Amino acid sequence: MFSSKFLVFIKNRIFLVNRVLLVILTISSASFPAFAGEGRGYIAAQTRLFWHDALYAGQEQQNISLAGWYEYFQDNEDGDQRIALSLFGRADNEDDERSHMDIRELYWWKGFNEFELYAGVRKIFWGVTESVHLVDVINQDDLLENLDGEEKLGQPMLQVLTQRDWGLVEFFVLPGFREKSYPGVAGRLRPGLPIVEEARYQSRRKDKHIDWAVRWSHYFSIWDMSLSHFSGTHRDPYFFPIVEENGFDNDSGVALQAYYPQVDQSGLALQATVDAWLLKMEAISLKERDVGRNSAAVLGFEYTWFTLAGSNGDLGLVVEYQWDDRRGLRESLSQNDLALGARWAFNDLDGSEVLALVNQDLEKDNRFFSVELSRRLTDNWKLELEARIFSQAENDTFEYQLRNDDYLQVELRRYF
Amino acid sequence: MFKLNKFVFVTAFLASAYVGAQSAEERGLAIAREVDVRDAGFQDATVDITMYLRDKQGNERARNMRNKIMEVEGDGDKSMIIFDNPGDVKGTAFLSFTHKEGPDDQWLFLPALKRIKKISSSNKAGAFMNSEFAFEDIASQEVEKYTYRFLREDEFEGRKVFVNESDPVDPKSGYSKIDVFVDQERYIPLKVEFYDRGGRHKKTLTLTGYQSYLDKYWRANTWTMENHQTGKSTVLKMNNWTFRNGFSESDFNKNSLSRAK
Numbered sequence: 001m002f003s004s005k006f007l008v009f010i011k012n013r014i015f016l017v018n019r020v021l022l023v024i025l026t027i028s029s030a031s032f033p034a035f036a037g038e039g040r041g042y043i044a045a046q047t048r049l050f051w052h053d054a055l056y057a058g059q060e061q062q063n064i065s066l067a068g069w070y071e072y073f074q075d076n077e078d079g080d081q082r083i084a085l086s087l088f089g090r091a092d093n094e095d096d097e098r099s100h101m102d103i104r105e106l107y108w109w110k111g112f113n114e115f116e117l118y119a120g121v122r123k124i125f126w127g128v129t130e131s132v133h134l135v136d137v138i139n140q141d142d143l144l145e146n147l148d149g150e151e152k153l154g155q156p157m158l159q160v161l162t163q164r165d166w167g168l169v170e171f172f173v174l175p176g177f178r179e180k181s182y183p184g185v186a187g188r189l190r191p192g193l194p195i196v197e198e199a200r201y202q203s204r205r206k207d208k209h210i211d212w213a214v215r216w217s218h219y220f221s222i223w224d225m226s227l228s229h230f231s232g233t234h235r236d237p238y239f240f241p242i243v244e245e246n247g248f249d250n251d252s253g254v255a256l257q258a259y260y261p262q263v264d265q266s267g268l269a270l271q272a273t274v275d276a277w278l279l280k281m282e283a284i285s286l287k288e289r290d291v292g293r294n295s296a297a298v299l300g301f302e303y304t305w306f307t308l309a310g311s312n313g314d315l316g317l318v319v320e321y322q323w324d325d326r327r328g329l330r331e332s333l334s335q336n337d338l339a340l341g342a343r344w345a346f347n348d349l350d351g352s353e354v355l356a357l358v359n360q361d362l363e364k365d366n367r368f369f370s371v372e373l374s375r376r377l378t379d380n381w382k383l384e385l386e387a388r389i390f391s392q393a394e395n396d397t398f399e400y401q402l403r404n405d406d407y408l409q410v411e412l413r414r415y416f
Numbered sequence: 417m418f419k420l421n422k423f424v425f426v427t428a429f430l431a432s433a434y435v436g437a438q439s440a441e442e443r444g445l446a447i448a449r450e451v452d453v454r455d456a457g458f459q460d461a462t463v464d465i466t467m468y469l470r471d472k473q474g475n476e477r478a479r480n481m482r483n484k485i486m487e488v489e490g491d492g493d494k495s496m497i498i499f500d501n502p503g504d505v506k507g508t509a510f511l512s513f514t515h516k517e518g519p520d521d522q523w524l525f526l527p528a529l530k531r532i533k534k535i536s537s538s539n540k541a542g543a544f545m546n547s548e549f550a551f552e553d554i555a556s557q558e559v560e561k562y563t564y565r566f567l568r569e570d571e572f573e574g575r576k577v578f579v580n581e582s583d584p585v586d587p588k589s590g591y592s593k594i595d596v597f598v599d600q601e602r603y604i605p606l607k608v609e610f611y612d613r614g615g616r617h618k619k620t621l622t623l624t625g626y627q628s629y630l631d632k633y634w635r636a637n638t639w640t641m642e643n644h645q646t647g648k649s650t651v652l653k654m655n656n657w658t659f660r661n662g663f664s665e666s667d668f669n670k671n672s673l674s675r676a677k
Binding site for chain 1: 469477501502503504505506507519521529530531532533534535536537538539541542543546590666669670671675677
């Protein structure tokens with residue numbers, strides 16, 4: 001079922017993981033002798049079934065993959081230091097690009113009297129909304145895992161934070177930019193033109209540019225809020241077509257090259273929690289170097305009917321309006337869209353849940369559906385189903401290139 | 417007959433007025449206050465909890481979690497719960513600030529996304545972790561959240577008790593009334609009867625295995641909640657109590673929630 005190339009890949013990756021683990025265990029046994037750590041993780045088997053014929057040569061109709069995630073913490077005896085490790089990897093039988101491994105987290109934390117320090121690779125989540133994550137800019141998306149932008153690659157950082165009466169203040173220094181990775185030729189959910197390996201950068205230092213960020217966050221009475229600023233390499237590239245005489249994999253000799261500009265982005269996130277209502281807003285102001293200033297916002301609410309109709313279940317409704325004034329090359333998929341979502345949590349012994357979502361472009365005819373079902377089979381086994389449907393896409397939009405990529409995904413996980 | 421009854425009633429009324437000089441409401445409130453006062457001053461605590469969920473057929477599943485609690489002067493307690501199973505829930509943490517008046521504040525930490533989400537606390541009547549305990553049953557009990565009415569003196573399991581009716585102030589509560597059987601000597605609840613919004617007896621909680629900590633603070637190690645309407649039950653086992661760990665505000669905020677494990 002798996003190719004020999006794939007087996008070599010796995011062997012190399014296992015070697016890498018072993019080395020990383022060895023370093024961690026050496027550090028931990030030296031500095032944290034007194035306390036046993038604790039780990040958790042899962043292994044998962046997944047298949048994706050694409051029911052329309054592929055648009056581009058070489059693309060798969062179905063794939064099978066195996067994934068694993070492992071997380072480990074160890075605190076010292078006084079509880080003022082921690083080391084943490086989180087590893088993720090996937091091996092895909094069709095798409096070599098989707099076979100990937102990532103250090104999601106690998107850091108050392110120390111708490112001092114007045115401040116705290118994190119050094120290493122971390123995952124940071126900022127924001128309050130559900131359908132897009134505008135203010136969440138620290139980590140690069142792991143697009144190979146999911147289109148929803150909620151899976152992230154680990155980001156190297158030095159983070160200093162201090163908790164004051166008037167809020168939490170965090171400073172970030174971010175060396176080591178992570179490029180977005182895209183499916184390979186065999187993979188679905190990719191544009192028609194191949195994307196070349198080498199990206200272009202606005203900064204002369206390319207991916208060595210050191211980014212920084214600062215954030216203030218606070219909460220009182222019904223309000224949770226944050227203000228943030230990021231300066232550095234934009235996480236979302238845009239693409240220029242390039243031509244090469246000797247051609248790429250396709251006939252035209254045309255391919256796409258990612259370009260990462262330098263940006264300054266300020267963000268505001270706000271949530272008011274009133275009874276069963278969560279009122280949410282995120283807004284950003286984005287200044288791209290040598291270009292100009294743009295803004296984007298998402299505004300909406302989440303409402304939950306608890307113990308609906310005398311059952312144990314809760315029905316949650318999410319409505320969010322997305323707006324973004326970037327156009328042309330920089331246009332985002334959520335430039336003028338309405339997202340509607342409903343979540344039914346059964347609150348049964350197996351944690352059964354259904355999540356349905358529709359995203360409607362209000363300017364163009366594009367419409368996207370997503371349905372997710374999940375439940376535990378036992379306390380340690382979990383089954384997840386996910387269907388994504390690009391039901392309508394106008395032919396001058398990005399989604400048009402994915403119009404045949406509707407899929408059903410089935411994943412079975414064993415937690416340990 | 418009529419006259420006799422009336423005579424007995426008037427005599428009883430006069431006697432009770434003379435003895436107590438207190439209305440049933442006043443006496444009920446006084447008992448609730450005494451329960452609260454006797455438990456005040458523990459400062460903070462941690463406890464390991466195993467929750468056994470049982471259905472009518474006797475199938476059982478265990479849920480493990482750890483809880484830490486801190487008293488807040490002039491307001492309700494702050495509390496953090498970290499869940500240890502099932503697998504997909506492990507590492508999820510729940511932070512709550514109970515308030516004497518107004519809605520509580522609650523946040524969830526979702527470890528897979530490293531996301532902290534402020535959630536609605538209006539789900540009082542909803543089931544906690546699919547158990548027979550509602551969120552309001554496990555929240556810190558503040559005197560101000562109920563009005564009271566002393567019902568009677570009684571005996572329960574050989575101990576003298578006050579039976580005190582508590583009526584939830586919040587219309588979102590799932591209960592019309594709650595009868596609490598309070599031990600007369602130690603001022604701790606031994607049994608609690610919950611009545612649904614239709615006035616039907618829905619659940620009974622029995623608290624057993626009381627031990628005193630720091631010579632003063634009584635904690636039950638077994639909480640048994642039986643649902644008479646569904647036949648299901650939940651048993652909470654509380655182990656490894658530790659008191660006065662020196663917690664501060666900084667152990668109960670969104671920053672510490674993000675480090676919960």
